[in-house]
Amino acid sequence: MKQSLILVGAILVSTSLTGVAYAETSGMRIALSNNYAGNSWRQAMLESWEKVTSQAVADGIVAAVDTFTTADQEVPTQAAQVQNLILQGYDAIVINAASPDALNGAVKAACDAGIVVVSFDGVVSEPCAWRVAVDYRQLGQQQLDYLAGRLPDGGNLLEIRGLAGTSIDNLIHEGIADGVKTHPNFTIVGEATGDWDQATAQRAVSTVLPSLPEVDAIVTQGGDGYGAAQAFRAAGRDVPIIIMGNRQDELAWWQEQRDANGYETWSGTIAPGVSTLAFWVAQQILDGKEIPKDVIVPYLTVTQETLDEAVANTPVGGVANKEYSQEEAIQAIEDNL
Structure with a gap:
């Protein structure tokens, strides 16, 4: 049995590394549901999301990626937003949630409609969704x-x-x-x-x-x-x-x-660019890959020894950051298998 499990794991990793596609994602649409944009971290998160996803659209990896940020921080507003995204027929919804539990009804409705839901940063507890976060x-x-x-x-x-x-x-x-x-x-x-x-x-x-x-x-x-x-x-x-x-x-x-x-x-x-990891997780799920429900990544630290480098590489008004390529996302997923 142990040898069989090892073989299955090796096949999963090998498939990921070879980039074999099980499903075509070039015609699929992904939406971001974001509950808050009122600080520098959230602004950097949105900028990283736009940078990476717009390139993915230009490269023909997905058909469209749209961003929706609520006008307030209230759970009912974001729940209504998710319901609207369901009606618009998105293939996946990536969500930075206002609450870990209160949005579960809307998330479950999305899953029941066949929509992939990936939460990040502010994650949700609904079992049908995936979660990308630090500890x-x-x-x-x-x-x-x-x-x-x-x-x-x-x-x-x-x-x-x-x-x-x-x-x-x-x-x-x-x-x-x-x-x-x-x-x-x-x-x-x-x-x-x-x-x-x-x-x-x-x-x-x-x-x-x-x-x-x-x-x-x-x-x-x-x-x-x-x-x-x-x-x-x-x-x-x-x-x-x-x-x-x-x-x-x-x-x-x-x-x-x-x-x-x-x-x-x-x-x-957590690095604001975790939004880009969540995007690639959604894309990989749509591509038919086996992804663990919880993808945990290290948080980004700055110490007395790395302070000068961090200041030099962080734009004024921004946040120290890391954005993920598709290859790095695949590796992060494999690290959680």
Whole structure:
């Protein structure tokens, strides 16, 4: 039996590597359903999506790729959007979801209509859909592991939450809670909601800061580190260790502070170009390939040693990024088999 399983796995990998097509995708249409575009990460995500998918259309790999972003962040709006995409007859829907569970009815309706659904970043729990994401819980835990190395005696933490109700916010928060259990000499002394946006984070931190004791470090979700630093500076308080989320303004500020006073921290988040991996996963499923329901990819990190390279390669107003070619996507899929 073991030899048979090994043989089946080898056949699957061999088929993927040879690029043999089981179904023709050149006449197929793929839609992106996106629930939010209000920060630099989402803008970079959409830019990567447009760059890679427009080339795929030009190359004749698929017939069309269309992008739909909701006017608000509400689940009913995105559910209605998905229902509309079903009526329009798309072959696949790639979705960055407003909720892990509340969209399951619309997702199931799409699956029942024969539409391939691939969720990414904000994934869905409906079993018929595929999921492309990083281990967000581990990302939260990693922040505490890093801080434990920097602050062996522990300290007070401010936690900045992301977009309320999303799977991403919940999982990173849970990972941070796991990290505090692992390193109990750290204490969460305050919480602010930053919506993954620097301006929002700055306002939220400024609001809670007067009531907080000394803060030794800030744990974050991305898109909030620079805003938090500005809030502390405006309040005349020493800036603690702030975990960053790969945004260009965060990285540039970190580099500036490192050069001025030796400031050290760590940065990590999912690359915006994960949208392009989700696109290729959808295309490969339409092409008849066997794809695991969960495709987990590493999150993108920046360290003190790689900071200069990251700043040099990240456009102003952007996010450190990685986009996927079809070949890289196939390899990522095989890594999850």
